Amino acid sequence: MDNRPIGVFDSGMGGLTTVRELRKQLPGEDIIYFGDTGRVPYGTKSRQTLMKYARQDIRFLLQFDPKAIVVACNSADTVRAAVAPEFDVPILGVVESAARAAAAATVSGKIGLIATETTIRSGVYEPILQALRPDAVLKKQACPLFVPLVENGRTEPGDPVLELVVEEYLSPLRDWNCDTLILGCTHYPLLSQVIGNFMGKTTKLINSGAEAAESLVRYLESEDLLSAPAHRGEYRYYVSDAPDSFAGLAKGFLGRELDGTVEQVEIGQF
Amino acid sequence: MDNRPIGVFDSGMGGLTTVRELRKQLPGEDIIYFGDTGRVPYGTKSRQTLMKYARQDIRFLLQFDPKAIVVACNSADTVRAAVAPEFDVPILGVVESAARAAAAATVSGKIGLIATETTIRSGVYEPILQALRPDAVLKKQACPLFVPLVENGRTEPGDPVLELVVEEYLSPLRDWNCDTLILGCTHYPLLSQVIGNFMGKTTKLINSGAEAAESLVRYLESEDLLSAPAHRGEYRYYVSDAPDSFAGLAKGFLGRELDGTVEQVEIGQF
Incomplete structure (x- = not known):
């Protein structure tokens, strides 16, 4: 102890x-x-x-x-x-834990990752996912306006600016039909409801924190x-x-x- | 020299x-x-x-x-x-110069100020305007999403997120009919066109920089x-x-x- x-x-x-x-x-x-x-x-x-x-x-x-x-x-x-x-x-x-959870959660092998520019650019998730699930495919999307939105308290469903930004960032991932989406920034759990509503119930959200x-x-x-x-x-x-x-x-x-x-x-x- | x-x-x-x-x-x-x-x-x-x-x-x-x-x-x-x-x-x-320019520019005495939270909260513009134009009225609006939008290169007319944010922040100032609007942040000149389009030609924009x-x-x-x-x-x-x-x-x-x-x-x- x-x-x-x-x-x-x-x-x-x-x-x-x-x-x-x-x-x-x-x-x-x-x-x-x-x-x-x-x-x-x-x-x-x-x-x-x-x-x-x-x-x-x-x-x-x-x-x-x-x-x-x-x-x-x-x-x-x-x-x-x-x-x-x-x-x-x-x-x-947070990265390794989130990558492990995503690798375990995905059935189709299509994993989405949303994060800051820095995290996306770093490529830090790829080798971990590759090692755990070589068959998985990762599609990434930087979401640079999410942190400012959260820090301005704009997290609720129905906020027109938030909904529009979510649609812009997440449409490619939704259309691609990923079954697992890594919230690769510890601000993003505050947007879980809006993101979950947009992606639909079949997409599992991974809370990195x-x-x-x-x-x-x-x-x-x-x-x-x-x-x-x-x-x-x-x-x-x-x-x-x-x-x-x-x-x-x-x-x-x-x-x-x-x-x-x-x-x-x-x-x-x- | x-x-x-x-x-x-x-x-x-x-x-x-x-x-x-x-x-x-x-x-x-x-x-x-x-x-x-x-x-x-x-x-x-x-x-x-x-x-x-x-x-x-x-x-x-x-x-x-x-x-x-x-x-x-x-x-x-x-x-x-x-x-x-x-x-x-x-x-x-930048503040004093912008306040002077606004005091000189306004005819109706209705001056709008858009800036960051910090600048709005500080009350730094009020005493300068009060001294120069005691008859003027200042209406303030913090625009915390403008800096992230500009830093993400989202400055062009027609950007749906930018247009929506501009409408949200500036509608009260437009409806109030200020004839002068201080761009109280040196990021905002990059938004001049979108802001000018929204406010209309009768509103003079003051570029603090x-x-x-x-x-x-x-x-x-x-x-x-x-x-x-x-x-x-x-x-x-x-x-x-x-x-x-x-x-x-x-x-x-x-x-x-x-x-x-x-x-x-x-x-x-x-």
Whole structure:
């Protein structure tokens, strides 16, 4: 047993959808969350810059002696393989978990992937899917307006701008008849309803944040790293921009009121 | 006469619309541009974070011994009054120039302002307009999806998503019949045609970047700081994210191919 916390980081708010799943599955675990709200978004930044930011985010979390770190951002996770070996802590990501779930879920072998420009361009999903399901075909679509829409609270069915953007981005995937669609950005679960309505019931949506939470549960169980049964999880949130607006916005991602302290970090110093 | 360069900074690409006007009006001036592409956008960040970033951006530009600095970003310009007195260089902004132009242009006294959340919330335009035109009434509209749309190259009339967003944001201003509309973000000149079509010919659009360029011309003339007549302007561009994508995107903002070096800066160290 291990009562040390789990570290989670993201470009801003999106990673809270992973925290939501972690809390559901592991209510006894302490979680330290870092959201890089002063430099958000990550999905438009270069690989080189993402490597620098990911290193800083990990160094910040290491201060809390975490038993594991979750990269709860697909864009940041595109550099995990390059950065993680530099650190002496298990670092799990969202991409591999989502790819595994998609490979297991697809029947027809037609898998759709929607994500930020950075994630799509990186090609990070292809080798994992290829190894797991060599017969599968991946069709990708960058959805650069989804993050701004979600961050502006435009997530509800019936929002005319959102519906129009969804139709533009997802029509090629729907017409192609993929049976599995990877939501390759931790903001996108907030659009599940609109995306699900558009794609239809026969398309299975893969929530990358939720899949990462499940992978972490399996990892902690297999390594006997779960917290003691009597331990009650506590939550601390850190952000790189002013903390005041964080709590209000967090609710939509977390599915509940924020219960835990929110503090500001000078992330550039790490 | 003074052959030292003019420094210009912005959150990313938008300030290039100011550079475009500066080059038109002052072809003999050297310009050093810094775009904070590693931390873009500014329009969603807090006042405290913008103060930190503006100070770093100014400190970086000071290395080139500029004769003046232009804050070519309305969001950053909301903290200029607080930050500029710390530095021993003239620092001009886009807000005051745009407010002056709007006060001079309006006949009915009904002025519209569209800008980022940060600029709208700051209330930076009100006291300037109040002082210049006490009879004028300002109606404000935050347009948080305009910057992502522009940065995704969605600026052309006929783009269904853009047209729908324009209708949503601008209908209240059109119905109110403002005769002057301040484009309070240096990204928005790329939307001039769509906005102009929607608002109609009777609404005068104020381009905050162009107005700032004119203010700078007047300032340099009055202080005898223009470069020597034989001097031919040179351009150097610096960015905080990888420079490779900058040149391609810059064209739309600059109205021409980028002619000048582009280098990456570690802005966090300033």
